[in-house]
Amino acid sequence: MREAPLIFIDLETTGTRATRDRITEIAALKVINGQPIDRWSCLINPGIKIPTHISQLTGIDDDMVTDAPCFDDIADSLHAWLGDQHQLVAHNARFDYSFLRNAFKHAGKDYKAPVICTLRLSRRLAPLERQHNLKALLKRHAITTPRMHRAGDDVNALWALWQIWQEHYSGEAWESALADEQRHRTLPAHLDSQQLEGLPESPGVYLFYGHNRLPLYVGKSVNLRRRVLSHFQRDHQDNKAMRLAQQIHHIEWEETAGDFGAQLREAQLVKSMMPIMNRQLRRQRKLTTWHWPVGADCPILMNGDTVNQPIQGALYGLFRSVRDAKDTLRAVAEAHKLCPQVLGITKGKGRCFARQLGKCGGACEGNETLAAHTQRAQHALAQLQVHAWPWPSRIIVQEKHAVGAKSAWHVVDHWCYLGCTDTLKKAQQFSKELPSQATPAFDIDSYRILNRFLRAPAQHGLVIKTC
Template identity: 40%
Template sequence: MFAPAVAFVDLETTGTLAAEDRITEVGIVRVDDGARVSEWSTLVNPECSIPPEIQGLTGITNAMVARAPTFREIADELAGRIEGCVFVAHNARFDYGFLKHEFARLRRAFTARVLCTVKLSRRLYPDGGRHNLDALIARHALPADDRHRALGDARILWAFMQTVYHDQPHAEVDAAIARILRIPSLPPQLPANALDAVPEAPGVYRFYGLNALPLYVGKSVNLRERVASHFSSDYRSANDLRLSAEITRIDFEETAGELGALLRESRLVKSLLPAYNQRLRRRAEMVALSIAAEPSPPDYVRSPAIDPGAFDDLYGPFSSRRQAREALRVLAAEAGLCWTALGLERRNGPCFARQVKKCAGACVGAETPAAHHARLRHALAPHALKRWPYPGMIGVRETSLTGERTEVHVFRDWCWLATVRDESELNAVREVPPRGEFDLDIYRLLVRRLPRARPMLLEPLTLAQSNAS
């Protein structure tokens, strides 16, 4: 067997949404040292009604779970039965996600190494067609007593694993499982337990070499998975290979959610300039196009020169001056604009676009500068920087899955002012708002995320009120 302890797990639930639906049954087949097999199952009172269609599928009715223990009452035993095991499930994201949310409702973390048998089947039997559980039962003649009951389906997974090891060379099975688990191969200069403290939570991480400044800064909604992926031989890039040879220390900061991780990563990369963050470092080169009132070529403006309260003549953002120039070329082709008037080339007489009959003729006097300038503004209108849509400071709340960490990110005029974690910090920001620095990278992030983040006006917002919302 590929691991000393393996737990084959199946759940029955009231629906498909882990954040909203609940568990109605748990089934576990635990295998230790490849031979010692123990089974455990229980119905679970979901503390809500089971939809009729789910009752029809699983055979689990409201009457059956009425006197069953709640998840809170089985949580300790369940955790003990899975502890130290590789967590194996079919479509494992479903079962693992439901357990993480159930434990989070109890303000408890739940973490395991997860193996999905759907992925394993696809790797070992790529020509097998479908890989749902019914297909596996038919293809491998697996016993299927109590199908759609938790323990019955967990037994099917154990039978599938035994069949796989019987039919395939053990080394190939182990290699396929290692690829799915992304088992990291840590560089020799890192201790074997270097990843043990890294949580399955959002945040930022830093790789250090021999110097005080980090080699690399990254972010993820699952720090452990992302950090481990840098050292998984199947998933390494050439950049990861070079980086691995230099890393001597890993550090991380947990955040309440993904937005906090994105904000923190952006700031750290720009302030520390890690050697291996070339792509993110280039965000400092972002520009907006500034269009003057009078006819003249566009100007390329970087973040420090932009007043977030005066966006009337700004368009973008663009990742670099080069990308902005390319955008102007595209607009010129679409709208018949003049390359010379746009500052894309310097020459007397007809511009290149005019020579290929794609310019209306501002460069040869066939169109007035004012008319061309008006058409340029019209063509750029969809790219205009958006005005701040709120009357003042706003707060965006993020709470971790377990509820142990809450952060409120404070913004005004597209500037990230602060992230506060308690009432005193919030009061300090309200009383003396920090001076925000406009950043086109943060602007672009907020334009995408604020509409679905349910931002709240900071006045009279308090952290307690935010938590209650």
């Protein structure tokens, strides 16, 4: 490893999004057999305005890069200079490497290189230290630098740090740290690789935490190990994956019997923990639904909690706002030439305006009976129908483990997920001890999961038992 060609590199950029922000400065030092042999240093015109806070941090402003080359102009020469046998050495290397790969991609070139991250390396060499950012490392090892956040100065500091490490640590410790870094080079810089040693290839949910155990993201998979590692293999082409990789400090996971339990647990954890990078399953506002009472000529808007209650008639759609509900009904009416006046979308008597435009079948003026109109309308809305709870009370759902281990027993009441146990007896006792009024508020995400799996339980390896 000591004799391998190395390139110490640092980039300054207009921001943190590797697929959208741009490089403003590149500096690199080529080292062969422990000796610096060449340097590369260049300001880059990013082609976009440099944000004020970035200029304040790096000292690079728009005026400084006005006459600088754009990356496409230096792509060929830089690509040749970097070569295909040299390893890149950078602090928080995923950041620099992602920007470099994307910049070359925009220039029509493919660039890949083995990478050594000195931030991860520092964590392995000094696991008891709390701070591993470059400023802290330079202070710890008494390395002085004229400026921080300027590429050339940071590269010089990084090379000085590397030399101190080589002198300070024994050959065996140094080689071991480098080898371990290479084995786990795709992992986030702040994540201890030992946390992944027990990650199973089985169904479950995983939780990513940031600094001070801030919940970042909750996910699920039928193969936890494969899914978790996949987050760290595409960060150079996905801004969300990059932000996640930059912030992850800790990982936890829970195994489940299968995909059914994993999906329900994911929805439950997202709503209770509110991770900052989960959006689709975050806590929802009050839902609304269209209720069509038996014998009525039109539906009426009701609170979505109606799904939890016995009710006569049909429910159509679950909407996050009254506006969404009305817009959907209006669109269905127009698509099927239903009368907006009869449906209660518009007010009035006699021939409606839609009829005058040829967009109504004529129920408003007697050309179509109300019974026929109702039948057509309910048929048009059928795809939105919310399924009524088909069981007389709570149910217990057995989910058999995908690899033959113990089953899981899920307790469900009126499309609300109550919890899970590892035996039928515990599930029955749990249901018995939980009062009926303890049923949580209706959750659209849990409803969709339950409805999808419980419509054909045998296909998903589920067995339903009534309480």
